[in-house]
Amino acid sequence: MEVIICRDAAEMGQIAARHIVSVLRASARPVLGVATGSTPLSTYAALAELQAAGRADLSGISAFALDEYVGLPADDERSYAATIRHTVTEQLGLDPDHVHVPDGTATDLVAGCQAYEDAIAAAGGVDVQILGIGANGHIGFNEPTSSLSSRTRIKTLAPRTRADNQRFFAADETVPTHCLTQGLGTIMDARHLVLLASGTAKAEALAAAVEGPVSAMCPASVLQFHRHALVLADEDAASALKLSDYYRHVRDNQPQGMRIDTL
């Protein structure tokens, strides 16, 4: 696992975007795994800037989202389908037919989850997956005690996750109780992972994920088993890391040609 402590969200987005572009460029059938939430927004903005500057062309890629609320249709602005449409598909000029989000309104949700797994496999698998981290250590909506080998399925959201996401809903609206989410096993199948963390609210979860034991109590800790996991954190999110001096030392002393932030 490589940990880079970034000055701020803008630098985090730029490093993530350059890494993502270099991974996608090397793929014959590029597939990007996308996340919703606040943290990846600077990465999507940086990807859009690279495109505008002619340094990346993402028009031909496919994308798969991590998760969706059960019961919210794609035309509901609070759905993750709508969020992905605005922050990813439109901003990066992707073909909407090649951007996939689990269908939280399917009549048969179990069959829909299997179809989602099949669609990822048919696309050749995810080349690089963007991840945020919940304050309770979740990735996707894999809440604590999720199986480390889980696949796409229905999950019950933790009360803390629903409270954290209330900001995307009006005060008198309730956050859905259930979601569809790629499993930890599904996420681990991606060939590269980029975990982004921003703000002090994520500090404890990030420290548990990177430096704690691998445990279903902190689902993000499963990344310790991934061969190509890059963790980008701002100073606040990195504030509980015990080895932050070491991560800075590694960043300052990367061998030429291996510098992630100069790709």
Ligand code: F6R
């Ligand atoms: C979103 C997702 C979640 C978020 C996490 C952090 O698709 O899967 O795991 O990444 O809840 O959310 P933010 O970035 O809003 O703090």
